[in-house]
Amino acid sequence: MSFCNQIKKRFIRLSRGQRKVAQFTIDNPNVIATHIASDVGKLIGVSESTVIRFCYAMELSGFSELQEKIKADLMGQDDKIEQSHPLLPKKNVNLLNEVMNRDVASILNTINIINEEQFERAIKVMHESECLYVLGLRQSLPSANFLTCTLSNYRREVKLIQPNAENIVQQISNMEENSMLFVIALDDNAEDVLTITKMAKNKKVKVIALTHSCISSLRGNADVLFTVGAQKSALAETITAAHSLIHALVEGMVAQNKKQYTNFQKVNAQFDNNSLYLEKTLSI
Template sequence: MSINENIKKKFVRLSKGQRKVAQFVMSNPTVVIANGAAEVGRQANVSESTVIRFCYAMDMSGYVELQEEIRSYLNSQDEEVPLKPTFTTSKQRTSSFGKVMQRDMQNIQDTIHLINDNMLRKSAKWMHEADTIYILGARQATSFANWLSYTLKTLRTNVKQLRTDSEDLVQQINSMGERTTLIVFSCDKHTNDVKAIVEIAKMKKVKIIAITGSALSPIRDYASAVFALGMKNQSSLDVVPVLFSFMHALIEEMISQDKERYNQYQQSYEQVESNLLFLDIAREKQVF
């Protein structure tokens, strides 16, 4: 039974306030996914506790389960819509790689409406205003952290990647503060080390941006902003292009805060990198 069917079935048993929540949920599912219970209560003109009681009335454990149910419902609805490729060349209609790329585009499009625009802009602002940006990703998420760390280093100073096996880890954590932004990738069950780092960062009032594979990820309890990019029935390979597209969007939003400054820094970085490459080649050829 879908979330909408469940609401309709139990609607007559709901209180007046809970009915307002029910109507809001069915009319604004993406708003529920992207916001907390307090914000949904504000927009539905009821209290946060009424939103929580509505979840209990729906036989759910709480608000997070409601969000997950809505995500699953929207994803199942999307699966029923036939894929409409942007390009319709004969090569794409017949090639296997074309179908894969079309599926990637569809997955990205399906994720767009699940992202809270205001939260993304706020996260980009935190990145822009931060004295230092730390990036953390363990196990399979390490490659994402590597890419984001390198890309941000071409745009600004004080970008550091946290590694749980680094000798400098304790020193890096101690240097965090209110003007620090920590970006955490939690695409699988995060390790105890990651959990401990995030807990300490929260106590130090760090702005924590969590990029997860599920809205139910425990890391959401410590994050200032959560972006759940995992979709129903998606493999880890399906999530990769979605994740990189999201990171690109987040970086572009950060750049929009001061385009001239970031462009100047990037040009300077590329020039220095080019000069260093020339020196390496020259040394190999024993020019000096």
């Protein structure tokens, strides 16, 4: 049995902090194998002592032995000649159950690695910022559209940064200190996203980033960074987890002042109804 499978068998018996370390180890074995315990703790959002306590809970002598176990697992994976595509179901497996269970697993993994203090900080920033900008390029653009539309149901001053150089530069120049930039970067190509994020930080804008990798280059440039999905998840599963977290963040923002956001919804709905009535009247 691989060591990661041993972790899964003991998962339920671990403390909450140790579960975060366990899930991270399962999803990011290469990071465990190549980083020291203190760095791993920072990436996960737990203390170094929690990482060590996880090792003891797994009946290991310490972090070095954990690295040895994980390296052995990785060498065993290299010996496998054939790997099935994650989106191709095995024979006699119900496709509906297979796909939706992977989505559930991606969401559950995200729950386990989310830092609650970071979550609370993010929703506070979203609530207090006067203007919210949303950035998502390429495969992240649909998720950026989803966040923009969801936020627009509850508040004014929500702007999706359009993916062309002229609009990006113009909108970044319009940002003020009381603005916030929400960056969604779910693909591997983050060079341009990083450049835009640095431009926003130079304007002293708060940045919340949502990525698929805990070692994303955005980490040092975001006030809050969330990792969604798992290392080996297909993009579709990662997007599902991202949208679930987005939903939770918006709900958290609304909970900061439910009356304020509910009133905006009512006024906005009334405005839409009046506009629709006017359009019908003019067409007669």
